Amino acid sequence: MDMMxxxxxxxxxxxxxxxxxxxxxxxxxxxxxxxxxxxxxxxKNARCIQGCPVNINIPGFIQKIKENKMEEAYQVISESSxxxxxxxxxxxxxxxxxxQCVRGIKGxxxxxxxxxxxxxxxxxxxxxKPKKADKFNGHKVAVVGAGPSGLTCAGDLAKMGYEVTIFExxxxxxxxxxxxxxxxxxxxxEVVSAEIENVRSLGVKIETNVVIGKADTVDELLEEGYEAxxxxxxxxxxxxxxxxxxxxxxxxxxxxxxxxxxLMKAFKEGYETPISRGKKVVVVGGGNVAMDAARxxxxxxxxxxxxxxxxxAELPARAEExxxxxxxxxxxxxxxxxxxxxxxxxxxVKGVKIIKMELGEPDASGRRRPVEIPGSEYxxxxxxxxxxxxxxxxxxxxxxxxxxxxxxxxxxxxxxEDGKTSKEGVYAxxxxxxxxxxxxxxxxxxxxxxxxxxxxxxxxxx
Amino acid sequence: MYQIVRKKVLAENIILxxxxxxxxxxxxxxxxFIIAKTDExxxxxxxxxxxxxxxxxxxxxxxxxxxxxxxxxxSLNEGDALEDFVGPLGCPSELCEEKNLEETKKKKIVYIxxxxxxxxxxxxxxxxxxHGVEVDVIMGSRTKxxxxxxxxxxSVASNVYVTTDDGSYGFHGVGTKQLEELVNxxxxxxxxxxxxxxxxxxxxxxxxxxxxxxTIVSMNPIMVDGTGMCGACRLVVGDEVKFxxxxxxxxxxxxxDFDQAMKRQQQYKTAEGRAKLALEEGDTHxxxxxxxxxxx
Numbered sequence: 106m107d108m109m110x111x112x113x114x115x116x117x118x119x120x121x122x123x124x125x126x127x128x129x130x131x132x133x134x135x136x137x138x139x140x141x142x143x144x145x146x147x148x149k150n151a152r153c154i155q156g157c158p159v160n161i162n163i164p165g166f167i168q169k170i171k172e173n174k175m176e177e178a179y180q181v182i183s184e185s186s187x188x189x190x191x192x193x194x195x196x197x198x199x200x201x202x203x204x205q206c207v208r209g210i211k212g213x214x215x216x217x218x219x220x221x222x223x224x225x226x227x228x229x230x231x232x233x234k235p236k237k238a239d240k241f242n243g244h245k246v247a248v249v250g251a252g253p254s255g256l257t258c259a260g261d262l263a264k265m266g267y268e269v270t271i272f273e274x275x276x277x278x279x280x281x282x283x284x285x286x287x288x289x290x291x292x293x294x295e296v297v298s299a300e301i302e303n304v305r306s307l308g309v310k311i312e313t314n315v316v317i318g319k320a321d322t323v324d325e326l327l328e329e330g331y332e333a334x335x336x337x338x339x340x341x342x343x344x345x346x347x348x349x350x351x352x353x354x355x356x357x358x359x360x361x362x363x364x365x366x367x368l369m370k371a372f373k374e375g376y377e378t379p380i381s382r383g384k385k386v387v388v389v390g391g392g393n394v395a396m397d398a399a400r401x402x403x404x405x406x407x408x409x410x411x412x413x414x415x416x417x418a419e420l421p422a423r424a425e426e427x428x429x430x431x432x433x434x435x436x437x438x439x440x441x442x443x444x445x446x447x448x449x450x451x452x453x454v455k456g457v458k459i460i461k462m463e464l465g466e467p468d469a470s471g472r473r474r475p476v477e478i479p480g481s482e483y484x485x486x487x488x489x490x491x492x493x494x495x496x497x498x499x500x501x502x503x504x505x506x507x508x509x510x511x512x513x514x515x516x517x518x519x520x521x522e523d524g525k526t527s528k529e530g531v532y533a534x535x536x537x538x539x540x541x542x543x544x545x546x547x548x549x550x551x552x553x554x555x556x557x558x559x560x561x562x563x564x565x566x567x
Numbered sequence: 568m569y570q571i572v573r574k575k576v577l578a579e580n581i582i583l584x585x586x587x588x589x590x591x592x593x594x595x596x597x598x599x600f601i602i603a604k605t606d607e608x609x610x611x612x613x614x615x616x617x618x619x620x621x622x623x624x625x626x627x628x629x630x631x632x633x634x635x636x637x638x639x640x641x642s643l644n645e646g647d648a649l650e651d652f653v654g655p656l657g658c659p660s661e662l663c664e665e666k667n668l669e670e671t672k673k674k675k676i677v678y679i680x681x682x683x684x685x686x687x688x689x690x691x692x693x694x695x696x697x698h699g700v701e702v703d704v705i706m707g708s709r710t711k712x713x714x715x716x717x718x719x720x721x722s723v724a725s726n727v728y729v730t731t732d733d734g735s736y737g738f739h740g741v742g743t744k745q746l747e748e749l750v751n752x753x754x755x756x757x758x759x760x761x762x763x764x765x766x767x768x769x770x771x772x773x774x775x776x777x778x779x780x781x782t783i784v785s786m787n788p789i790m791v792d793g794t795g796m797c798g799a800c801r802l803v804v805g806d807e808v809k810f811x812x813x814x815x816x817x818x819x820x821x822x823x824d825f826d827q828a829m830k831r832q833q834q835y836k837t838a839e840g841r842a843k844l845a846l847e848e849g850d851t852h853x854x855x856x857x858x859x860x861x862x863x
Contacts, residue, residue: 452827
């Protein structure tokens with residue numbers, strides 16, 4: 106093997122996978138994992154650990170793979186992460202752990218994500234569970250939202266001995282892992298449910314179908330004997346463009362489209378939730394969610410276009426996702442932006458009016474601002490439009506919690522170090538604080554908040 | 568799981584169920600709704616809260632079986648359970664909030680309940696009655712066989728006017744015609760609340776605008792999550808796009824774009840219709856839906 110290069114990972118053939126919802130990436134087998142593990146230099150001051158938002162002892166677990174001690178490798182990871190099978194699959198490793206790997210200076214970084222995934226999958230298949238606390242410490246904490254930040258915070262607190270209850274609004278825990286990220290990137294029954302079971306096995310209770318803010322409020326939870334509350338309610342409120350025709354039939358938010366498909370399993374025979382299977386679908390946006398929506402629409406049988414107002418280099422989606430989407434046949438219409446949804450006499454989408462763009466000066470975010478090219482408008486026929494323009498936090502919790510500060514973007518104001526909010530005993534983290542970001546950043550925030558909550562409760566009971 | 572503690576057939580295809588859901592029963596107020604899901608393969612169906620008993624921890628829902636989903640849900644019996652039942656969702660009716668009570672007491676209110684709209688109207692009228700506000704109610708239905716809750720409504724409203732489109736019971740004509748007649752006979756109303764099929768609410772609003780009566784409607788668009796995360800239920804009110812599940816379901820009826828809302832409600836009609844046909848015809852389904860291609 107070439108020590109400068111990653112051991113390649115096996116994937117489903119693009120032509121075949123474009124027609125099914127099976128997982129694209131097969132992951133490493135034992136031999137491949139071993140070979141890849143030998144590429145790790147076991148650095149003393151491992152930079153990869155700093156690149157990981159939950160600071161997994163990466164060389165530590167990779168050494169265990171080298172020694173063929175998989176169970177120990179798993180325990181090393183689960184000291185820091187509650188959802189390794191998820192993170193190994195969906196983290197943008199190239200800008201986190203792998204982006205820091207010394208191997209990456211001259212060659213390719215160690216495939217840390219694929220190794221983490223291998224260990225987590227191995228543990229699941231062999232019935233290995235994370236280690237539980239010896240006993241309860243008698244303190245109760247409530248967690249709002251069963252997404253990545255809430256599950257991580259709950260898992261960490263349970264390991265410290267807290268009695269934790271998670272309240273989840275939907276009928277399934279997992280948050281974006283259940284409703285957002287598609288099956289072909291993150292299998293639901295096999296991976297997501299199993300990881301959530303692991304969190305439960307730590308003693309965490311998960312109550313589904315509870316909308317905090319409509320049923321109990323955060324203040325009521327505090328009155329009911331929970332000594333602290335962690336808010337990990339995410340950023341689930343979809344944005345629309347505000348262009349004419351956007352209310353037409355056949356225009357969906359990516360959240361709706363993906364929820365119907367992933368959470369309600371509309372793609373599967375026998376499930377009752379309907380989904381619009383377009384012939385020609387336009388997805389507006391260039392993030393990971395746009396890639397997920399486009400690749401889902403393609404699998405449901407549509408010719409699918411991504412329309413994005415900036416260029417290829419500015420696509421916010423992970424390079425791997427863009428690459429996968431292209432391989433599967435998604436058409437990219439870059440430097441273009443819809444100005445109107447064209448509607449037929451029955452109220453259905455019949456096309457979009459699109460204007461071409463060029464890149465101007467960099468804006469506040471440092472990205473070059475797209476500018477419309479006058480007179481470049483044209484019409485594209487389509488029967489479905491999926492808006493994937495990002496999401497913002499739902500005001501339901503902030504508006505019903507007395508004394509909880511939010512900023513002008515409706516995000517909860519919380520300390521980056523420990524998740525502390527303006528309200529005593531209330532902590533927050535993940536997309537509810539940052540606006541839409543990544544799974545692993547949310548987990549990192551959940552982790553820090555668990556530590557903050559532990560310190561708060563200990564100091565209060567001294 | 569959420570147990571069905573009582574089931575009663577109110578009229579053809581109209582079924583009442585009391586569901587054991589203490590958390591919802593503890594917090595719900597008139598005007599709000601719930602979302603229920605029968606089992607693993609079921610869809611999330613928004614249903615009106617028709618009544619609730621905080622002590623027993625039950626919530627009463629009334630459903631008309633219109634598609635495969637509601638039909639399967641309503642085929643369950645007492646002792647069975649629904650897998651999921653979440654709520655209360657949406658905002659409570661402004662008329663049924665303690666903080667508005669003094670203002671509400673000054674108003675002369677008329678409700679128009681069309682068809683299944685009787686179910687969401689009842690808890691509002693009951694709440695107002697319990698808080699010393701008497702209101703008039705017009706209950707309309709296509710025909711006598713589809714009427715329900717007349718006695719219940721009479722026990723909480725000061726005047727109940729029953730209408731049927733075909734004249735088989737009560738006033739012959741639609742609810743709006745009855746309202747027009749009441750106003751012509753000298754009745755004065757400060758607020759009208761119209762709840763029923765969108766087409767009925769639309770015509771109620773056209774009339775009340777002419778009569779100068781501010782009107783509240785309860786919108787019933789397609790929903791998925793019911794918590795504001797998807798926008799399936801979005802509608803145009805005034806110049807703004809609103810999500811019925813979190814901003815509503817009640818809105819100023821004179822500002823709602825009903826034509827748009829009605830078109831959006833049709834969005835999955837073919838899919839729903841297909842599912843229903845396939846369910847009814849079972850193995851004998853040979854493509855009558857015009858979509859599946861039958862045995863091909």
